[in-house]
Amino acid sequence: MNKLGYDFMQMCRRNRDGSQTTQYQRSRSLRAMSNELQTLGYRNLRAESLKPKHVEALVDHWRQGGVSDATLKNRLAHVRWWAEKVGKSSVVPRDNSALGVADRSYATQGNKAQELDPRVTSIPDERIQVSLVLQREFGLRREESMKIKPASADQGDRLVLQGSWTKGGRERDIPIRTETQRAALNRAHRLAGPGSLIPAEKSYAQHLKRYEYLLGQAGLSRMHGLRHAYAQARYLELTGRAAPAAGGIASRELTPEQRTVDHEARLVISRELGHEREQITMIYLGR
The missing domain is CATH 1.10.150 (DNA polymerase; domain 1)
Known part of the structure; x- marks a missing residue:
């Protein structure tokens, strides 16, 4: 023993x-x-x-x-x-x-992807607005979107997340591919300067409390669906077809060649979301 x-x-x-x-x-x-x-x-x-x-x-x-x-x-x-x-x-x-x-019932719960709600612009804290934009544009978790320091994370062609900002302390890179991503980062640079999107006078816990309060005031709640939207957009980009959760072909119906592309795309997306397992992508993309 x-x-x-x-x-x-x-x-x-x-x-x-x-x-x-x-x-x-x-x-x-x-x-x-x-x-x-x-x-x-x-x-x-x-x-x-x-x-x-x-x-x-x-x-x-x-x-x-x-x-x-x-x-x-x-x-x-x-x-x-x-x-x-x-x-x-x-x-x-x-x-x-x-x-x-996944629970047996998961497959019937529908597509959880969500785009940025127009009500986000009514939130009276631009740092929180930008955190939400970063969640959608880069698939960041809520905590990551607050703790990120744009000055060090922005490497021109990719976003490099430090372990101290991420779940499980896993560093990761996310490619910067679009003009909307660049615009979001430029806005984050302006607000954060050399620091993070958490105001200097506040702790993470204090800022999180304000984040939750202001989202509630705006009629918004859990925004994890922004990560789902990022994952599905990347799947479309990498495979040329919609993810199963977004109405695309189910994995069991793919040809052998399509399965290979599907598997490779899911591995890429898993890493960009901060995971290392292809299986977890079924939560975001469906099966």
Whole structure:
């Protein structure tokens, strides 16, 4: 038994959550994970060592092994239990879809892409307006669109995001391809100067609170659909056809040649969105 497996055994003995069947399944699942992580090259791990890369490595390993979504959900429930017990709940996304594991009902939920609403211009804070524009033009997450420092990120032909701005600390590049992207960046430069789009006198938490309040005042709420719109626009550009979620051909109906192009496009889009797994693009593009 490796060190991580030993930690799991002790955790399960101390925490008798759920029925006996649940406890047995959880213990068995966690022991298997300790061995899988060791096989994947993560040696000498302890329970407190849990990081996003370990969760993603497990999900990718299970995917490659042909594990069904239903089984993946069960295993992720055990990973969340692990994360909770070591005080790292934030390491595992609350929504399985963030890991490319969609609920059965997801495919019927329709296209979640959204373009910039005209009401954005009524928001009485131009920094927040620009953050929303950057979310649409570059597929940025909300936090990234606030923490970004245009003076250092703008490399002329690409946007380089530093790990301190991004989820999981992953640096990434996003190509600057269009005039609207350049216009958005020029506007961000003017507002941020050498800093970020968070005012110097405010913390991220304070600015986020203002962001949420002003969006609510404008009648807007979650704007994650802007990332969906970016992904679908890139898919159209890279493949020459609309994404399945936008009314395009479903993946199962593609020719072998089209499947190759589809796969390559999804890998590109996944990286630009800050992911490394092709499977997660079904959330944005459909299947």
